Amino acid sequence: xxxxxxxxxxxxxxxxxxxxxxxxxxxxxxxxxxxxxxxxxxxxxxxxxxxxxxxxxxxxxxxxxxxxxxxxxxxxxxxxxxxxxxxxxxxxxxxxxxxxxxxxxxxxxxxxxxxxxxxxxxxxxxxxxxxxxxxxxxxxxxxxxxxxxxxxxxxxxxxxxxxxxxxxxxxxxxxxxxxxxxxxxxxxxxxxxxxxxxxxxxxxxxxxxxxxxxxxxxxxxxxxxxxxxxxxxxxxxxxxxxxxxxxxxxxxx
Amino acid sequence: xxxxxxxxxxxxxxxxxxxxxxxxxxxxxxxxxxxxxxxxxxxxxxxxxxxxxxxxxxxxxxxxxxxxxxxxxxxxxxxxxxxxxxxxxxxxxxxxxxxxxxxxxxxxxxxxxxxxxxxxxxxxxxxxxxxxxxxxxxxxxxxxxxxxxxxxxxxxxxxxxxxxxxxxxxxxxxxxxxxxxxxxxxxxxxxxxxxxxxxxxxxxxxxxxxxxxxxxxxxxxxx
Numbered sequence: 001x002x003x004x005x006x007x008x009x010x011x012x013x014x015x016x017x018x019x020x021x022x023x024x025x026x027x028x029x030x031x032x033x034x035x036x037x038x039x040x041x042x043x044x045x046x047x048x049x050x051x052x053x054x055x056x057x058x059x060x061x062x063x064x065x066x067x068x069x070x071x072x073x074x075x076x077x078x079x080x081x082x083x084x085x086x087x088x089x090x091x092x093x094x095x096x097x098x099x100x101x102x103x104x105x106x107x108x109x110x111x112x113x114x115x116x117x118x119x120x121x122x123x124x125x126x127x128x129x130x131x132x133x134x135x136x137x138x139x140x141x142x143x144x145x146x147x148x149x150x151x152x153x154x155x156x157x158x159x160x161x162x163x164x165x166x167x168x169x170x171x172x173x174x175x176x177x178x179x180x181x182x183x184x185x186x187x188x189x190x191x192x193x194x195x196x197x198x199x200x201x202x203x204x205x206x207x208x209x210x211x212x213x214x215x216x217x218x219x220x221x222x223x224x225x226x227x228x229x230x231x232x233x234x235x236x237x238x239x240x241x242x243x244x245x246x247x248x249x250x251x252x253x
Numbered sequence: 254x255x256x257x258x259x260x261x262x263x264x265x266x267x268x269x270x271x272x273x274x275x276x277x278x279x280x281x282x283x284x285x286x287x288x289x290x291x292x293x294x295x296x297x298x299x300x301x302x303x304x305x306x307x308x309x310x311x312x313x314x315x316x317x318x319x320x321x322x323x324x325x326x327x328x329x330x331x332x333x334x335x336x337x338x339x340x341x342x343x344x345x346x347x348x349x350x351x352x353x354x355x356x357x358x359x360x361x362x363x364x365x366x367x368x369x370x371x372x373x374x375x376x377x378x379x380x381x382x383x384x385x386x387x388x389x390x391x392x393x394x395x396x397x398x399x400x401x402x403x404x405x406x407x408x409x410x411x412x413x414x415x416x417x418x419x420x421x422x423x424x425x426x427x428x429x430x431x432x433x434x435x436x437x438x439x440x441x442x443x444x445x446x447x448x449x450x451x452x453x454x455x456x457x458x459x460x461x462x463x464x465x466x467x468x469x470x471x472x473x474x475x476x
Contacts, residue, residue, distance in 0.1 A: 015431075016431075016435075017431060017432050017435035017436075035297060035298060035303070036298060038294050038298070039294060039295060039298035040405075041405070042294075042400065042401030042402040042403075042404065042405045043294075043401075043402065044294055045294070045304070058435055058436065061381065061402060062381035062429075062432050062433075062436070062447045063380060063381030063382065063400070063402040063403050063406050064381075064402050065381070065432050066380070066381050066406055066425075066428060066429065066432065067402060067405055067406045067409060069428055069432075070406070070409040070410070070413060070425075070428075071409065073424070074409070074412070074413055074417075074421075076412070077408075077409040077412045077413060077416075079340040079405070079409075080340075081338040081339075081340075115322060115325070116320065116321035116322030116324070116325055117322065137301070137322065138301030138302075139300055139301035139302065139320060139322045139326055140301075140322050141301060142299070142300065142301045142326055142338070143322050143325055143326045143329070145336075145338050146326060146329040146330065146333075146336035146337075146338065149335055149336045149338070150329060150333055150335070150336050153333075153335045154333070154335075158333070162325070162329070165325065165328050166321075166325060168276070169276055169277070169317075169321055169324050169328075172276040172317055173317070173321070
């Protein structure tokens, strides 16, 4: 990720040390999220917030100060990868799809589903009216880069392997990736019998989403007759106690 | 300017991360972190996770990841080395020769009085650490690895020296002098650390100078 050189007048770093507010400027200039900026500088989020909350103080770690200065002074030294937009990856996907044995009636929607996103997201991505880069799901931005590299290095074979893996992950969640009515990977579709599979008439046995491991041992079910016997015994004890004390039972029983 | 290269592909323990017939689970994220040798912040960046999301995966090690995008990303990173996009930061031993070669051609010296040449001793100071750090990093059995900040700084320093040579080196030294001066320090052969000297050169309060020999008895005052 190589942003355009910053305005040297705006930063004016030549004759003064770096301070906390310079990290905020670095983040704004690079257009990074706080998490990404933390990776850029090798600091933890609490440390980064600490710097931001003391904008006029010197940075306590000279290595961070030198690093931020060098990144501002030498934009070509940046080392973060540039994550592609979905529309930039789509041509490679379409090419691989065309030469593979995969047949989807809605290639655009399948593109989004293949990347774990709702089918309708593709419409937004490919319309040219995409949302700002920062609002794209961060894991998706990384997956797009990895997927692009996969297609570039392994071609159709890599694409086929990725499709098989996505189908497998969908099947584990009770979804059919090839179903034309599948709209999303959201979990609500996997709690009962998947609506998509039901509508498509699929007879495949649904495998439920595995339950999270319990931290406690649930009480085993108690038979109704046993519960009633215990309640009768408690009632008999209460009546015996009232008789002993000579008090009648109150309005509460 | 060289581009970042992918991390070294160490052999993955396939018994630990065999994803051929099971979905990606929470524990696989942890295995991937240990395999790549990344910090939590770096791992969150790699997968685009927030810290709560990361903790959720760690707390549910046997559950399939609830985000299919992350699951597919983990699978790609684990099975296809060419898809790993994090830069590989150089070790100090990889940058030191280039640094020494450039320092030899530079007119910059360590301090204005004694004019010591910038060598291996100053290497630690020029990346924001102590004089002795370089020896620790370059030891055969590294006791302490450089911090994540230093790894990144080494990457940038190497690229600046490659791209700008002596002029880049001189600018770097001038920057270190400026940052040191702002902290009340002077980049000289007497500077050993960025933290031990207080502004103004006063010794830290409550600390006495260690003597090498036994203390001499005070001489009686002349009558």
